[in-house]
């Protein structure tokens with residue numbers, strides 16, 4: 173650990189907090205585009221403030237049409253640091269001010285303190301510490317601050333349409349120690365028309381593919397005979413979901429409750445879509461709709477999350493197993509709609525996942541809505557120099573074991589060649605990003621700044 177770097181940052185702690193507050197106090201949530209402001213007024217305002225800050229710190233700045241800003245240190249940059257200034261809206265349940273940063277017992281509260289304005293300011297201080305302690309670098313650093321990470325990363329599409337990638341890229345927008353593998357994703361939606369719904373009036377299952385639905389319900393014409401009660405109990409026991417029946421204008425509403433989870437780890441949930449399908453296949457009379465529902469359930473039996481019955485079960489050593497979440501299930505009396513979310517290991521690139529799922533769906537009478545794209549996995553080998561350097565610094569500065577993580581979600585560097593996510597959330601703490609009372613730990617942000625400064629010193633001097 174380098175005591176000069178650490179003490180430089182500690183000396184500048186109150187300035188760091190004041191700078192971060194200037195950014196957190198701007199509600200940089202995406203809005204409708206304005207001329208020259210692709211994400212609306214407020215993300216552009218946050219970027220303008222960050223540029224002002226960077227200029228005050230003595231760095232030159234370039235604005236990429238309010239998609240992103242670039243802060244440059246040194247004449248021949250080969251290291252890119254990537255953070256973002258946009259935030260998700262505050263939502264409910266805050267006991268602090270979301271857009272007026274407050275400090276309380278070593279914590280900084282406010283939307284974006286951890287995701288990702290705190291890390292953005294930590295990177296700026298890393299540049300400053302390197303310059304103040306070691307002077308001009310041999311190569312250099314580009315600190316890129318995007319304005320559209322939370323809404324699909326169009327900011328990076330635009331930025332990289334103007335700029336090449338650099339030799340090394342690090343992004344403090346995920347977890348420590350370091351993420352070197354992000355699975356690929358395939359999230360097709362599909363449907364079929366049902367001519368004779370045979371007593372089923374509607375299904376309201378999950379509406380988004382990337383969540384394991386915790387709730388689903390169906391409306392059946394007329395009343396359900398008494399003896400069906402035993403089936404409810406039996407299916408509940410079999411699926412781990414609970415069911416409730418209500419009469420509604422002479423019809424029967426079946427409510428199913430499972431356990432919601434993120435689609436990247438569907439095994440942690442109890443899928444209400446497949447549990448409800450299991451029940452409907454037991455109680456509906458034979459006919460067209462029952463055939464369609466049974467075929468769907470045969471592709472994704474309740475409790476199965478590895479894609480086996482879709483024919484896509486696979487795994488490899490670096491990325492683990494493919495997962496499949498059955499997130500969307502809707503029926504409006506005419507059209508049965510569904511949606512899957514598959515997280516695909518690196519080895520999926522050799523297998524034809526899309527073709528296999530398309531064929532299985534077609535056998536069951538379903539067709540894709542549009543032409544769903546497959547996002548490939550993002551993978552940087554464990555022995556890449558940037559990975560070894562970041563983990564070495566992490567171990568040195570934290571005293572914790574530095575190891576590579578493989579995840580089912582995607583980070584800001586997904587698709588950026590050679591990019592890895594390094595920080596900023598330390599293991600074991602819930603910083604409530606995207607939730608109420610998001611916070612950062614001041615000393616941890618300074619630690620992040622110190623580790624990034626060390627990496628700059630090691631790679632750029």
Ligand SMILES: [Zn+2]
Nearest residue numbers: 287288321345
């Ligand atoms: Zn983020």
